[in-house]
Amino acid sequence: MHELAVTQRIxxxxxxxxxxxxxxxxxxxxLTIGDLSSIVDDSVQFYFDHLAPxxxxxxxxxxxxxxxxxxxxxxxxxxxxxxHGLDWRCPACGEYGVEILQGREFTVDSIEVET
Amino acid sequence: MRQxxxxxxxxxxxxxxxxxNRERFDRAGVVVVNLMxxxxxxxxxxxxxxxxxxxxxxxxxxEGDVASRVDADRVAGAGVPVVQINTxxxxxxxxxxxxxxxxxxxxxxxxxxxxxxxxxLICPAAFRLGEHLQVVIASLPEGDDKPLKYPAxxxxxxxxxxxxxxxxxxxxxxxxxxxxxxxGLNPRAALFELSCRTGEGLSDWAAWLRRxxxxxxxxxxxxx
Numbered sequence: 001m002h003e004l005a006v007t008q009r010i011x012x013x014x015x016x017x018x019x020x021x022x023x024x025x026x027x028x029x030x031l032t033i034g035d036l037s038s039i040v041d042d043s044v045q046f047y048f049d050h051l052a053p054x055x056x057x058x059x060x061x062x063x064x065x066x067x068x069x070x071x072x073x074x075x076x077x078x079x080x081x082x083x084h085g086l087d088w089r090c091p092a093c094g095e096y097g098v099e100i101l102q103g104r105e106f107t108v109d110s111i112e113v114e115t
Numbered sequence: 116m117r118q119x120x121x122x123x124x125x126x127x128x129x130x131x132x133x134x135x136n137r138e139r140f141d142r143a144g145v146v147v148v149n150l151m152x153x154x155x156x157x158x159x160x161x162x163x164x165x166x167x168x169x170x171x172x173x174x175x176x177x178e179g180d181v182a183s184r185v186d187a188d189r190v191a192g193a194g195v196p197v198v199q200i201n202t203x204x205x206x207x208x209x210x211x212x213x214x215x216x217x218x219x220x221x222x223x224x225x226x227x228x229x230x231x232x233x234x235x236l237i238c239p240a241a242f243r244l245g246e247h248l249q250v251v252i253a254s255l256p257e258g259d260d261k262p263l264k265y266p267a268x269x270x271x272x273x274x275x276x277x278x279x280x281x282x283x284x285x286x287x288x289x290x291x292x293x294x295x296x297x298x299g300l301n302p303r304a305a306l307f308e309l310s311c312r313t314g315e316g317l318s319d320w321a322a323w324l325r326r327x328x329x330x331x332x333x334x335x336x337x338x339x
Contacts, residue, residue: 002206002238006125013123088266096299108121
């Protein structure tokens with residue numbers, strides 16, 4: 001729901017690194033987004049298309065690497081990926097208590113540039 | 116064409132400022148609580164009841180809303196220092212907003228700072244403010260399934276408060292089912308059932324907060 005602010009930050013991070021590398025142009029930005037981070041790809045893309053024009057990142061491709069959530073059930077120890085609209089309940093024992101192993105990631109991994 | 120590795124957390128700028136806020140709170144010796152809930156759960160009512168229950172301890176308040184000073188005016192009526200943040204559409208408070216707000220508060224003279232986040236069960240979960248404790252307020256009219264629908268926030272809370280229990284005879288809220296969901300998701304969360312309207316259950320909540328205030332900020336910590 002707050003993709004405008006985070007997309008601004010993604011653009012800033014990409015531009016900082018492009019400037020450090022004295023790049024002429026950013027052609028792609030690789031992102032990793034965990035499924036539990038409540039960030040929606042289409043919404044990031046939408047804001048990026050508005051924010052990037054006039055910067056080194058104009059026309060850059062956003063490449064989204066989604067990471068599924070991984071949970072460990074506190075009751076039975078079963079490790080699973082939540083299914084059906086992110087239902088957190090354990091499919092093995094039906095209990096509702098998890099340790100989150102993966103899914104909250106939200107990083108700019110790399111950028112592709114022309115120098 | 117060249118690929119440049121970056122590996123930078125998109126939220127790290129917020130988290131760095133949250134850490135600075137936290138250091139300021141610790142130096143001032145004030146315990147900071149981030150109150151999160153959906154609109155209408157009773158955040159401001161709980162703030163008012165808490166101020167009253169903890170007197171003569173000194174409480175300060177930061178009110179976060181998209182617009183208006185309605186909440187800040189209600190709290191100012193209780194005679195405590197209050198700052199209103201208007202996010203202008205933003206769906207959550209973030210660490211830079213809180214940093215700006217606390218410039219206007221006499222932090223060193225406070226025992227407790229209550230930060231009322233924007234009414235929302237999703238976005239506040241992702242933005243650390245520098246708080247010591249995270250509290251989620253649910254209320255009976257919202258239904259007992261909220262932990263199922265917004266698990267992230269409930270899973271990370273230090274305490275869950277269920278407000279409006281005076282309405283229980285009129286509603287189908289299953290308190291046992293709700294408790295099961297919360298403790299399943301988050302066995303370490305303290306759980307309080309209360310009514311800001313009647314005052315029922317408030318003393319347990321106030322006693323829980325007092326424990327952190329007596330201990331000082333050194334031993335308190337919400338660590339992700």
